Amino acid sequence: MxxxxxxxxxxxxxxxxxxxxxxxxxxxxxxxxxxxxxxEAQTKAFFDPTAKELGITIKQDTTNGLDDVRLQVTGNAxxxxxTELGADECARGSKEGLFEKLDYNVIDKSGxxxxxxxxxxxxxxxxxxxxxxxxxxxGDKGPKTWADFWDVExxxxxRALSGSQATETLSVAALAKGTPIDKVYPVDIDGxxxxxxxxxxxIDAWWTSGAQxxxxxxxxxxxxxxxxxxxxxxxxxxxAPVSFSFDQGVLTADCMVIPKGxxxxxxxxxxxxxxxxxxxxxxxxxxxxxxxxxxxxxxxGKIPQERIKxxxxxxxxxxxxxxxxxxxxxxxxxxxTEKFNNLIQQ
Amino acid sequence: MSIGSASLGHAVRQDGELNAxxxxxxxxxxxxxxxxxxxxxxxxVFAVIIVPIGWLFWLSLFDESGQLSLANYARFFEQxxxxxxxxxxxxxxxxxxxxxxxxxxPLAYMLSQLPRRAASICLIFVILPFWTSVLVRxxxxxxxxxxxxxxxxxxxxxxxxxxxxxxxxxxxxxxxxMTHIMLPFLVLPxxxxxxxxxxxxxxxxxxxxxxxxxxxxxxxFPLSLPGLASGVVIVFVLCLGFFVTxxxxxxxxxxxxxxxxxxxxSLYSNWGAGAALxxxxxxxxxxxxxxxxxxxxxxxxxxxxxx
Numbered sequence: 126m127x128x129x130x131x132x133x134x135x136x137x138x139x140x141x142x143x144x145x146x147x148x149x150x151x152x153x154x155x156x157x158x159x160x161x162x163x164x165e166a167q168t169k170a171f172f173d174p175t176a177k178e179l180g181i182t183i184k185q186d187t188t189n190g191l192d193d194v195r196l197q198v199t200g201n202a203x204x205x206x207x208t209e210l211g212a213d214e215c216a217r218g219s220k221e222g223l224f225e226k227l228d229y230n231v232i233d234k235s236g237x238x239x240x241x242x243x244x245x246x247x248x249x250x251x252x253x254x255x256x257x258x259x260x261x262x263x264g265d266k267g268p269k270t271w272a273d274f275w276d277v278e279x280x281x282x283x284r285a286l287s288g289s290q291a292t293e294t295l296s297v298a299a300l301a302k303g304t305p306i307d308k309v310y311p312v313d314i315d316g317x318x319x320x321x322x323x324x325x326x327x328i329d330a331w332w333t334s335g336a337q338x339x340x341x342x343x344x345x346x347x348x349x350x351x352x353x354x355x356x357x358x359x360x361x362x363x364x365a366p367v368s369f370s371f372d373q374g375v376l377t378a379d380c381m382v383i384p385k386g387x388x389x390x391x392x393x394x395x396x397x398x399x400x401x402x403x404x405x406x407x408x409x410x411x412x413x414x415x416x417x418x419x420x421x422x423x424x425x426g427k428i429p430q431e432r433i434k435x436x437x438x439x440x441x442x443x444x445x446x447x448x449x450x451x452x453x454x455x456x457x458x459x460x461x462t463e464k465f466n467n468l469i470q471q
Numbered sequence: 472m473s474i475g476s477a478s479l480g481h482a483v484r485q486d487g488e489l490n491a492x493x494x495x496x497x498x499x500x501x502x503x504x505x506x507x508x509x510x511x512x513x514x515x516v517f518a519v520i521i522v523p524i525g526w527l528f529w530l531s532l533f534d535e536s537g538q539l540s541l542a543n544y545a546r547f548f549e550q551x552x553x554x555x556x557x558x559x560x561x562x563x564x565x566x567x568x569x570x571x572x573x574x575x576x577p578l579a580y581m582l583s584q585l586p587r588r589a590a591s592i593c594l595i596f597v598i599l600p601f602w603t604s605v606l607v608r609x610x611x612x613x614x615x616x617x618x619x620x621x622x623x624x625x626x627x628x629x630x631x632x633x634x635x636x637x638x639x640x641x642x643x644x645x646x647x648x649m650t651h652i653m654l655p656f657l658v659l660p661x662x663x664x665x666x667x668x669x670x671x672x673x674x675x676x677x678x679x680x681x682x683x684x685x686x687x688x689x690x691x692f693p694l695s696l697p698g699l700a701s702g703v704v705i706v707f708v709l710c711l712g713f714f715v716t717x718x719x720x721x722x723x724x725x726x727x728x729x730x731x732x733x734x735x736x737s738l739y740s741n742w743g744a745g746a747a748l749x750x751x752x753x754x755x756x757x758x759x760x761x762x763x764x765x766x767x768x769x770x771x772x773x774x775x776x777x778x
Contacts (some may be wrong), residue, residue: 192737220741283618287721289734330640331723333730345619346640462738466552470726 153182154206154389154396158184163355163413170408181392191218194384198223203386212378213292215246216455225383225390232398236421238378246380247401249419253374253437253446254293257342257357258349261366268349270373271301275320279328280452282348284324287339288331289438291465292454294321295446296375297351306373310450314461318468331469342367344426354437358414371437374446378418395450410436524753531746537737543747553731557751560728563645563717565712568657570650571706574701575657582658583665594662597655605652609719612648613639616720640722643739648716656709658704664698665691711756728752 156172158164165185184206187447191214197203210218218224224245241248256274258267262282268274273305274284274297285421287294289339298320299309329347332338339356341347343365357369381400383393406417407427416438422428423439433439437446454461534542547553578597582590600608615621616638623635638644668691676686716728721727728748736745 131688190737191740195740268511329722333718333723337719340613342638344614344617459738463546463550463552466726466734467550468703469723470552470555 133363138248148185152180152392153184154393155184155186155204156396157188157193157205157208159187159209161417162359163263164407166413166415169412171405173402174405174408175396178399179392179395181396186207190214191223194218195221195384198385199317201386203384203388205384206387206389207381207397209249209379209381209466210246212241212246212248212380212449212451213303213454213458215243215380215382216451217458219243220384220455223385224384225385225387226393227383227397231394234399235403236403236419237401238418238448240448240452241378241380241418246382247397248378249381249400250379250418251416251438252379253354253371253376253416254287254297254351254377255354255357255369256291256297256349257367257369259342259345259351259366260368261345262348265368267368269370271297272303273300274349274351275324280349283329283346284349285330285332285347286324286328287333287338287351289333291462292449293351293375293377295461295465296449297373298324298356300373300375300447301313306445306447309447311453312457312461314457314464318464321465321468322372325471326471328469355414358435371442372439372445374442375447375449376437376443377449378451379415380451397416416442444450490560493612496572502635522583523717527746530742531750533741533743535666535741536705537741543741544751545745546747552726556731559725560752563713563725563727564641564707567649568703568707569648571653572655572699575652575654575661575702578654579658579661579665579698580695597658600651601655605715606672606719608652609648609716612644612651612720616644616647626656631633632678639720640724642721642725644722645725645760648720649713652716653706653709656705657699660702660705661695661698664701664778665695668694668726700763705758707763708756708760709736711752 158167162336164185168185172183172185175181188205188208191210194205194208194210195218197205215224226245227243227247229242232247234247237248245418256268256271260267263280268276268280270291272278286297295310295312295314295317298317299312302316302320303315330337332341332350333393335353335356337350338350339360342350342352343360343363352369354369354371354374357367360367361369379398383390383397387393401419403419403421403425404427406419406422407425409415409417409422410428410432414435414437416436416439417423420438420440423433428436434441436442531543532539532541534540547557582593584596585593613620617623617640618635618637620639622638623632626632627635638647672690672694675687676690677683681689712729713727714733716726717725718730732745732748735748736742738744
């Protein structure tokens, strides 16, 4: 009796295994993103609905960025079918030939800023660099523009800027010396560096991660800082005495690519098409502060009106911000970063 | 006599040569046997240390377009920040090692003089931080040292200071955080070597009329030097490659070599940029270790001959 049960059990398990293995191998794709609350939001907004609609399994992993993709592609060990990157990384990786070409017959690019639609990469979401200040120090009369941030006499206090993202700090430095929003790109690198030089002596911390920027502001280690809007939003939700707006923000896109040599390229293409569709794009701001890359998401009616004003890529907010140009940084990142490091480490 | 001894000498020489030949082949056989026993270990060292380091060196010689070039090394001289980072790295390592010796030596001495039971309890307090993640300890220091942290709040409440002291997000913060993390690496080998110092040597010194201070200075301290040397070397080398604490406590103003490597790896699209940094650090570290060995090794043997 027990023996027969056992055999039955084995047979059933064997059947299940034989049925499940080929199916899952063919219909599974692996996606790597940045992890944390952002990837959780993407899971709810993009991955789960897509998996359900296409009847596939989506496995997840996390990435550190372009190095990981380069390592996999050049080492002929591609684990991921889709991965997220910063737009300037996409532009650089594209130049290195690390990605598969995208098929815009499958992916509908309408509604996505043409600057973020390329042969082998496409925009997926936006982050903004914003100016945050503590209201327990300044009330509501804190620094509102980067020129204010640079004005150490009118706004005394401790300051932090990004030390790891030279692209962002140079963009706000250009704004600080009075460059109009639409003239920041192409960035006058030497001019922006001179601008950084002016405020350098008053910077108490050069942050190297989003978490660090948040901690500096939250603990009152600094009174004002540049910070990613998602982190700023979290601080506000936690009840920290802070204020920020999208005025003079620097809008930075994230993108998705299919690493060259992906084994499930066609399926990945279909999934990517879903991710950038207005319908799923409109889900993203319901879970996280990163705005959708497809502006048609705002026409779906899925996003509540009162939420739209807080989304960095809402048309009204886009007008107030500088859009980082990924191709400019593809060509100038190395030189600008080395010069920037020389300056801030003097 | 002279004839006899000559012929005897001849015979001995002949015998000696025969013997020597046999001994030589014996020694050769033994050496081969030892080599065979060693070979798995040697192979492992070759495969996991020599090959990767050789590869690292090889990679560092190629530029972005895959051409053989010294571009990755030239960068150190073209960009001021590299030299600065290198100097900072060694400055931090020296200061932290110095602080560890300053705090660690008395601590290890106290531990070595305590009764066994009390010593093991105290040792637990030295080892305990080992079991906590470096990240957690570093954040804890941040909470204690920052502008609105425990220390500044207390000092301001007590009226000792008017303005908060700059303890975090600068050089001081990095040194404090790293000293805490490195201390056990100095204390443990030092304690072990202090425990092996023969108490009779100290008693003999006292017996011969030396004061306690003189006994310590002339007997205990020189005998503890080999342990101190190994602790110093471990701490110094670990400091050179440290990443987490300077990244979090330095406020982006104390950039160390390991942080630079991480940056170079993501900034440049060739591994060579980061590899060159690794090669330079390795070479300088090995040179320094050689220097340590030469200085402290000679000192340590000097101690034994004095004894």
